[in-house]
Amino acid sequence: MIRALIAAVILLGAMQATLAVEPSEMLTNPALEARAEAIGKQLRCLVCQNESIEDSGADLAHDLRVLIRERLTAGDSDAQAIKYVTDRYGAFVLLKPPVEPATYLLWFSPFAILVLSAAGAWFYLRRRTAAPDEPLDLEQRRRLERLLLDDQ
Amino acid sequence: MSWRRTTYLLPMVAFAAFAVYLSHGLAPGYNPELLPSALIDKPAPAFDLAGLKGEARLTNRAFSDEIVFVNFFASWCVPCRQESPVLMDLSRRNVIVLYGIDYKDKPADAEKFLQQYGDPYRRIGVDDSGRTAINFGVYGVPETYAIDRTGHIRWRHVGPLTDEVVKNEILPLLQQLGAS
Numbered sequence: 001m002i003r004a005l006i007a008a009v010i011l012l013g014a015m016q017a018t019l020a021v022e023p024s025e026m027l028t029n030p031a032l033e034a035r036a037e038a039i040g041k042q043l044r045c046l047v048c049q050n051e052s053i054e055d056s057g058a059d060l061a062h063d064l065r066v067l068i069r070e071r072l073t074a075g076d077s078d079a080q081a082i083k084y085v086t087d088r089y090g091a092f093v094l095l096k097p098p099v100e101p102a103t104y105l106l107w108f109s110p111f112a113i114l115v116l117s118a119a120g121a122w123f124y125l126r127r128r129t130a131a132p133d134e135p136l137d138l139e140q141r142r143r144l145e146r147l148l149l150d151d152q
Numbered sequence: 153m154s155w156r157r158t159t160y161l162l163p164m165v166a167f168a169a170f171a172v173y174l175s176h177g178l179a180p181g182y183n184p185e186l187l188p189s190a191l192i193d194k195p196a197p198a199f200d201l202a203g204l205k206g207e208a209r210l211t212n213r214a215f216s217d218e219i220v221f222v223n224f225f226a227s228w229c230v231p232c233r234q235e236s237p238v239l240m241d242l243s244r245r246n247v248i249v250l251y252g253i254d255y256k257d258k259p260a261d262a263e264k265f266l267q268q269y270g271d272p273y274r275r276i277g278v279d280d281s282g283r284t285a286i287n288f289g290v291y292g293v294p295e296t297y298a299i300d301r302t303g304h305i306r307w308r309h310v311g312p313l314t315d316e317v318v319k320n321e322i323l324p325l326l327q328q329l330g331a332s
Contacts, residue, residue, distance in 0.1 A: 046291040060292065063282050088289040090190030
């Protein structure tokens, strides 16, 4: 029973890892194919915009996969092959956006918010602990007693 | 110490500013899938395509000293049927010079499509492999590009052309580029 379960889990995992790459697209050179898959996983499919071209079954993704493999076979470096695609489709095809002035807000705003809120919390807590409770004066104590009696 | 009394407003102000910023994403007509072309103001990619119906080959060298529009279409593309009347109207009124690139299509199907919906193009190239489309940065058909007299891409539209696009984008563009 447990064995069957483990097998099922492994099988499900394997199904998830399945890429859309068709056997006919694959390069015979395993090193080149591995590089092509690594590049393809970084590139966004323009048709179904949250999938990489390695995962997508769209026609354009297929064409781009074949294109990447052609570029690598022709001797392009990984960076050259990626640039070939970004020259045509812009930085948006990169699933991981590059760190450049236009994306500083995207990359650094979470840290900025963290720093700001930490600073705010620090000031708040410091002020709170800096002001110790003062004992009630006579008038306040009388008022408190009155209020407590009213409650009963 | 009046600033102390107002600091409690600070988070609210910050939140309001952030909400206004995010609300841009909800603006009507905003489509996050539409992106500017990476090729705007860059030279149009070179291409050399077989002509449809045995016509002469279509190459980018055919675009000389005039503002041309290049429309990627296919007979299997439903929005292309939708934009066809707009293209026919532009072509009939000689508003633009329009070239067609038949994207991943069977020539026979394309010819049937043009017979049925009309042929607004001056000439048509057949992009069987889809490589010319990739060089232009095409996401999917229909897509339309404007190329100026110096061969630079100046404008791109994703999806079917409509009368609104003609009025709000194409006509001002022609004026800006100095159509004669």
